[in-house]
Every structure is written in structure tokens, then in C-alpha cells.
Amino acid sequence: MTTDVLQIELRKAERSRIQEVDFNNLPFGKHFSDHMFVADFIDGEWTSQMIVPFDNFTLSPALSSLHYGQSIFEGMKAFKNEAGEVRLFRPYENFKRMNESAKRMCMATLTEDVFMGGLEALLRVDADWVPSSPESSLYVRPYMFATDTYLGVAPSKTYRFCIFTCPVGAYYSKPPKLKIETEYIRSAPGGVGFAKCAGNYAGSMYPTLLAQQQGYDQLIWTDAREHKYIEESGTMNIMFVIDGKLVTPATSDSILKGVTRDSLLQIARSMGIEVEERLVSIDEVLTGIESGRLTEAFGAGTAVGASPYALIGYNGKDYMLPEYGPTDSVAVKLRDQMNAIRTGQVEDTFGWVHTV
Ligand SMILES: *Cc1c(COP(=O)(O)O)cnc(C)c1O
Numbered sequence: 001m002t003t004d005v006l007q008i009e010l011r012k013a014e015r016s017r018i019q020e021v022d023f024n025n026l027p028f029g030k031h032f033s034d035h036m037f038v039a040d041f042i043d044g045e046w047t048s049q050m051i052v053p054f055d056n057f058t059l060s061p062a063l064s065s066l067h068y069g070q071s072i073f074e075g076m077k078a079f080k081n082e083a084g085e086v087r088l089f090r091p092y093e094n095f096k097r098m099n100e101s102a103k104r105m106c107m108a109t110l111t112e113d114v115f116m117g118g119l120e121a122l123l124r125v126d127a128d129w130v131p132s133s134p135e136s137s138l139y140v141r142p143y144m145f146a147t148d149t150y151l152g153v154a155p156s157k158t159y160r161f162c163i164f165t166c167p168v169g170a171y172y173s174k175p176p177k178l179k180i181e182t183e184y185i186r187s188a189p190g191g192v193g194f195a196k197c198a199g200n201y202a203g204s205m206y207p208t209l210l211a212q213q214q215g216y217d218q219l220i221w222t223d224a225r226e227h228k229y230i231e232e233s234g235t236m237n238i239m240f241v242i243d244g245k246l247v248t249p250a251t252s253d254s255i256l257k258g259v260t261r262d263s264l265l266q267i268a269r270s271m272g273i274e275v276e277e278r279l280v281s282i283d284e285v286l287t288g289i290e291s292g293r294l295t296e297a298f299g300a301g302t303a304v305g306a307s308p309y310a311l312i313g314y315n316g317k318d319y320m321l322p323e324y325g326p327t328d329s330v331a332v333k334l335r336d337q338m339n340a341i342r343t344g345q346v347e348d349t350f351g352w353v354h355t356v
Helices: 064-068 091-104 112-125 198-213 259-270 282-291 330-343
Strands: 035-042 045-053 071-073 076-080 086-089 137-146 159-168 177-180 218-222 230-233 236-242 245-249 275-278 294-301 305-308 311-314 317-320 353-355
Touching: 035 112, 045 112, 064 137, 071 091, 071 198, 076 330, 086 112, 086 330, 091 112, 091 137, 091 259, 112 137, 112 159, 198 218, 230 245, 236 259, 236 282, 236 330, 245 259, 259 275, 259 294, 259 305, 259 330, 282 294, 282 311, 282 317, 294 330, 305 330
Parallel strands: 177 218, 177 311, 245 275
Antiparallel strands: 035 045, 035 159, 071 137, 076 086, 076 137, 086 353, 137 159, 218 230, 230 236, 236 245, 236 294, 294 305, 311 317
16 A cells, blocks of 8 residues: 655644543544544546644535535544554545445545545644554444535535544443334435435435334334335344354345445354344344344444344334343454454454544
8 A cells, every 4th residue: 555645735733632531431423633634636636635733624614525415424533542642443445335325426536646645634633543452443434525616516626524533432322223114215226225324314214213212222124125124224234143053134226335334244254153144024023033043133333332232123012132241242242352353462463443
């Protein structure tokens, strides 16, 4: 990889805000590190790469991404090992996926130089912001949006790519209650569900609010055609333990290919747990809970790792999942192993960690 750091202009913050942050009490996504990386796509090229203090943008009211939604993002985490080295978890997967999202939304794609070079340079400048306490990490948010000031509905010719970061703490919550959604959809075949594009999240908020008014925390999305098969949960992939096997819906154009999903599947295989990627019907899940063959259901995503569910609601009936001790479930075993790889407590036999 060629990372020509000289291309990146660095304007450092006059004073760091790091003293204002309580690293023992980090809420998700509220504290922003001192700097951000910015690059603009103009005349067919990524130009003016800069690391500047985290600050507001000045934007035109006619900015096309605000009107027509050419806006995509990524999310990944960086960790510090005992030696103080900054370790990114599988960043090339996020790079590849960002370009898949960009292609689907008819946006400019990123070069590896800009994505990885900007990411590494930013993490070097803000290395002090990477928490070292167990289960804390630096959440990294790369994103890109259209910047043409033109009201015609057409792909923008100019884009801004930005990366900023947030130190985040352990994500402890009591196991959420999930509702199987059979009216609204998150995505459909031929649509944009596999892309991490802004509008997907906007569209999911109202159905989620309705479920919360019924006492649930999150939704389980089902297929758009029949509402018969499980797709994802909230903004995460979903996994089940059925007959001792790790079972998850196979990815498609209506399911986002999570890096966490892939990591947990690979870790499970390496531990000798059988893995199945296939269609998972609502009926299989509910009868599985009732018969005791389905022993776990959990969400998989960067923010939480693996998040075990308390219950699944369907058509007004709640199906309780078994409760586990803090380290007894397959979900937590897989999550802990993934975290140990990320922080360097165990050897990274997969080659996933990218040291900055
Ligand atoms: C980001 C995301 C995921 C999880 O992807 P990770 O790479 O594991 O963080 C799953 N589903 C949706 C809809 C997402 O936006």
C-alpha cells in the first residue's frame, strides 16, 4: 500500500479537548476527537486532502445530498493494545463496502490511498483519543455526501469524504425486546438494503417508533415479498443458535453484509461450531423457541459486537428466550473472542488487525 502522507495537509487544533472527556464514562457518539479528515472529489479526482480541527462545515442550502440523499457512511472501531499500539479491525472490509455503497448510489468511489491514507493519518494525529481500557474503543465514522449545488435530480459531480472519530465505552444494556415487523420493510429485492446509505436509516425510524410504543426496543425485519423470512434486526445482522448450530440469514441485496457477522461466523467455525447461512423463516424461529431447539437470538454489528435478545414478539405474542449467565452463551463467547483479537489479548490468526 502506498500512503503518501505528504499529500495530506495538516492543520492542528490549537488546543486539545481531550481533558474535557471522562474516559471512564463514555456515551456512544457524543464526544468527538480533536481532528477530522476531509477530501473533496472535484473534476473526477480526490483533491485537497486535509486533517483539520473537528468543526462545522459551511454548506449550500441547495446541497444535492440534502435533497436527494446521495449520502453513505461506514462504521468501524480502533483499539489500543497493552503496548499502546493503535489497531484497526478489518478496515479494508469497510473500504470495499463503502465503494459498493457508492456504486449503488451512483457516487464517486474512493481510492485506497484516500480511504486508508486518510484513516491512518487521522488515527496517528488523534492516537491519544483511542481508549485503552477494556471494552472501550475509538469508533471511526467515514462518510461521503454529494456536494453539487444543483436542484436537478442527477448524480452529483462533486462529493465530500470525511472521517471523524468518537471514543466509546462498553455497550451494556439489558437484553432488548424485539418485534418481528410484518407490515413495513427496510429493504426489498433490487433495492438498496445492502448499501450503507443514509435513507435506509431514515426509513426505519417510524416503524421502530411504533414498535417502541408497543413496549419493544427494536424490530426484526422480514422479507418484502412474503414477510415470511427473517432478514436483519434494527441496524444489525441477526443470528440464532438452533440445535447448537450458529444460523444466520444468507446475505442478499436486501441484507447488509456486516463485517461483524462475517467475523463471528469465522470465529465460530474456528471454534468447531457448525455454521449455516440460509433462509430462516419466522415459523422456524418461533417453533424453535417453543420447542427449546432455538436457544439464542442476537444482533451482530460493530457498535455492540453481539447483543443477546430477551424475547421476540410476533402478532401480539411474546416468545421468551432463555437467560444466560454473563459468559455462558454462544453469543458472548464469540463476542469475547472477537474482542480479544481486536485488543491483542489473543493472537490474530485471521490477519484482521491493521496496526496503524
Ligand atoms: C452497519 C450495519 C450492519 C452491521 O455491519 P457491521 O459491519 O458489522 O458493523 C448490519 N446491518 C445494517 C443495516 C447496517 O447498517
